[in-house]
Amino acid sequence: MKVEALLFGGVAAFFAGAAALYAAWSGDPTGTAALIVAFAMAALVSFFCTMHYRRKGRRPQDRTDAEVADGTGPVEFFPAESSWPVITALGFAVAAIGVVYGLWLFLIGFGVLVRGVLGMTFQYVDRGSHQQG
Incomplete structure (x- = not known):
């Protein structure tokens, strides 16, 4: 992450210099604000990479002596079939149609949508509770 931190630090320095020159020469607050935001975003990524x-x-x-296996992690959990994405999509579709046809249909669709999202969120809430850790 050190190389990435230096790279984004250089990008941030470029945008800081460009913002200063642009503000001095153009007097345009919109472009200056955009360059300052670009500087802030690059500085944030650089800060994150540095802390990491x-x-x-x-x-x-980053190491030349590392093997491919050093960068791999454990195989994670792959969920089985689930009907919750279909229910969520159905709820969203009914809620979107409800925007056109009326509040009553929107509320029904919103209820189905909320149930689908909660079902996906809490589908595996007890996964791992039986494992020793």
Whole structure:
């Protein structure tokens, strides 16, 4: 992450300099604000990469002596079939049609949508509680 932090730090410095020059020469507040926002976004990514590098150190991708297996993690959980995405899509479709045809249909669709989202969210809430950790 050190290389990425330096890269985005350079981008942030470029946008800071461009914002200063643009503000001095053009006097346009809109372009200056856009350049300042671009500077802030690049500085934020640079700060994140720097903190990540300080906390975790070098990644396997950064080391020349690392093996491919060093960068792999454990195989995660793959969920089985679920009907909740279909219910969520149906609820969204009915709610969208309800915008056109009336509040009563929108409320029914919104209720189905909320139930679908909650079903997807809490489908595996007890997963891992039986495992030793």
